[in-house]
Amino acid sequence: MKSITPQMQQRLDERKTKGNLRSLPSIQLPHNFTSNDYLGLARSQALGQMIANRLAELGAPAHGGTGSRLLSGNSDFAMALEQKLAGIFNAEAALVFGSGYQANLCLISSVAQKGDTIIYDQLSHVCLKEGAWLSKAQTFAFLHNDLEDLERRLKAAEGNKFVVVESVYSMDGDDAPLKEIATLCKRYEARLIIDEAHGTGVFGEGGNGLVCSLGLEHDFFARVYTFGKAMGVHGAAVVGSQELIDYLVNFGRPFIYTTAMPLHSLVAIEQAFNYLSKNQHLQAELRQRIALFLKQFPEETDMKRIQSNTAIQPIVAQGNERAKAMAKALQSKGFDVRPILAPTVREGEERLRICLHTYNTEEEINALCQILSQPL
Known part of the structure; x- marks a missing residue:
């Protein structure tokens, strides 16, 4: 007997065809812009x-x-x-x-x-x-x-x-x-x-x-x-x-x-x-990082940034393959940014989900925005 049913295998194959088969990541990059640890408490000694x-x-x-x-x-x-x-x-x-x-x-x-x-x-x-x-x-x-x-x-x-x-x-x-x-x-x-x-x-x-x-x-x-x-x-x-x-x-x-x-x-x-x-000041520090990103995000770009004033800054890529390629380009430069693919979001709204944190330095944010100002 096979380990899974034919119907289960068909569903997996359909995911592969659509380019949205999920797998557990093993990325360890120096510049983290993907976790939900907005205030850095998860890494606080x-x-x-x-x-x-x-x-x-x-x-x-x-x-x-x-x-x-x-x-x-x-x-x-x-x-x-x-x-x-x-x-x-x-x-x-x-x-x-x-x-x-x-x-x-x-x-x-x-x-x-x-x-x-x-x-x-x-x-x-x-x-x-x-x-x-x-x-x-x-x-x-x-x-x-x-x-x-x-x-x-x-x-x-x-x-x-x-x-x-x-x-x-x-x-x-x-x-x-x-x-x-x-x-x-x-x-x-x-x-x-x-x-x-x-x-x-x-x-x-x-x-x-x-x-x-x-x-x-x-x-x-x-x-x-x-x-x-x-x-x-x-x-x-x-x-x-x-x-x-x-x-x-x-x-x-x-x-x-x-x-x-x-x-x-x-x-x-x-x-x-x-x-x-x-350490209530951490909230203010996070708001400063968000303000810096919004200020530095390139005005002239073909990328669509969904309007947000929070630590979550999405950039629409339109298409699973496009989103994955953009994320891979950022990761190759040391920036941990992950793609969000359909069906997690609706087709046509695939995106990069950039998360900002208190521990992201001004230099890191400036460098990320500089890369985003160029074609990915």
């Missing part, structure tokens, strides 16, 4: 030492979650961390998850029932969409950041209404018009859910995200914060009312049937926020 010191202080084994939170995997430390996170994010309660994918999947698939309606931005991350599809609710996409289309969908929605957006969109790097979306949701009595994956750490006091920086936290039914990007560690949390958290503990299958995070991961989250609270 000072943060690493804080985590090690805290673990030594606790004097407990750091490996193994041992079971689900509802069995052997809960701890006083986990519950204290959740209280701390609720305070940071100006919420009543919080629930920790192993990843943002798991948190979004759990939240969205659990809260909507048959007869309800979920409306999500068409550029939402796949975990938000899959959470909607796994629910028994009707699901609809609205045009990206299009308030008129969202209102049209809300007018036609049935049952309990849920609107799902992101604060910063991972492929285009733009942010959502949150105040206007919140106003629409109030008007149509819809519950608003947001994924702050690329806003956590980068915005707000102590890294509490774009929603809190705008003072809109009370307009949201639920918010999801992830810690594997700007916070430099791992995991995520859903925040909201105590009743919402109680509901997820009882009905959120991806939470109930998953082994708890080990102590080391919980300590890393705690210390990452402690570190950022004492």
Whole structure:
């Protein structure tokens, strides 16, 4: 018997033909413009030492979650961390998850029932969409950041209404018009859910995200914060009312049937926020790097840069082969920039996704922009 079915082999062959077969990369280049470690916390030796010191202080084994939170995997430390996170994010309660994918999947698939309606931005991350599809609710996409289309969908929605957006969109790097979306949701009595994956750490006091920086936290039914990007560690949390958290503990299958995070991961989250609270200047440093890139990006070029004021700066390449060739040209000069191919983005919108970080030097950014000013 062959290891995979003929249908599986056919799908792989189709990917090869289209030039978008995925494989695990092994690139190690000196100039990193691809990771989500926007504030450099993942490489911070000072943060690493804080985590090690805290673990030594606790004097407990750091490996193994041992079971689900509802069995052997809960701890006083986990519950204290959740209280701390609720305070940071100006919420009543919080629930920790192993990843943002798991948190979004759990939240969205659990809260909507048959007869309800979920409306999500068409550029939402796949975990938000899959959470909607796994629910028994009707699901609809609205045009990206299009308030008129969202209102049209809300007018036609049935049952309990849920609107799902992101604060910063991972492929285009733009942010959502949150105040206007919140106003629409109030008007149509819809519950608003947001994924702050690329806003956590980068915005707000102590890294509490774009929603809190705008003072809109009370307009949201639920918010999801992830810690594997700007916070430099791992995991995520859903925040909201105590009743919402109680509901997820009882009905959120991806939470109930998953082994708890080990102590080391919980300590890393705690210390990452402690570190950022004492190094809030990192946010300003990141904004300086973004401003420099926008200033230096060549005005006369055949490349289309998607308008973004965040650390994510996409350049449309149009075509998988073109995107791969452009990335290879940059990599040959030591710049780690990766192509984003269809079907991750729509055909015709293949791109380079340039990510800026506090540790990118002025010389690196200037050199990258100089290369981009020439044909690739």
